[in-house]
Amino acid sequence: MRNPFSKTYSEEDQKMFDFLRAAKFFERLRNKEMARFLPAMHHRKYQRDEVVFFSKDPSQALYLIKKGQINLTIDVKDNFETILEINRGEAFGENSLLENAKRTYTAIVTSEEADLIVLPHFAIQEVFESNPKIKAKMMTSLSEYYNENNQRLFRSYRESFGFFSLRQMFE
Structure with a gap:
């Protein structure tokens, strides 16, 4: 039986x-928790070859793709x-979940157009400050995402026969 006092x-x-x-x-959030983000979300359309953000820009928003395709790129010698x-x-744009982060890659639209949902960094931080459980759930997902990326990076490194030194990551 449904709780008559629960929000519909x-x-x-x-x-x-x-x-x-x-x-x-x-993925870990309940509807009630996701609802906290709804007022801050806005929709934005982009066209082919439009840059959503550049590497080294301040991380000002998280983006979700409603329609289209985006390439995440790194700058390698021009x-x-x-x-x-x-x-x-x-x-x-996941590092917008962190404070004072800069973009690590450039995001470029590769489809004819892309419909994106934009969730500003300041709105994310407001939700995090007022609800530590939401922050903990989303940071757990972010940690898993970064862990999966590290596993792919190290697998790629092993398969590349060491064309670069992993020690450079920590210098």
Whole structure:
């Protein structure tokens, strides 16, 4: 039996919760927790070859792809080298969950257009400050994401026969 005092959400909100839950950083949150982010989210359209953000920019927002494709690239001697291609339902700009972070990659639209949901850093931090449980859940997801990336990096390094020195990471 449903609790008569529990909050009910519109069909549109429910669809947004389902969409968010599919993204890594929201997967642990309950509807009530995700609802805290809804007022701060806004939609933005981008066109092919438009840059969402550049490497070394301040991390001012988390992005979720509603439609389209984004390439995450790193700058290698005047060229952009794609490190990851992401599509609908995926999030990027994850280090906006951290305080005072700078972008580690450049995000470029590769589809004809892309519809993105933008969640500003300041809004994320406001939710985190007022609800440490939400912060803990999202930081756990972020830690798992970074752990998976480290595993891929080290596997790639082993398979590349040491064309670079991992020690350089810590210098």
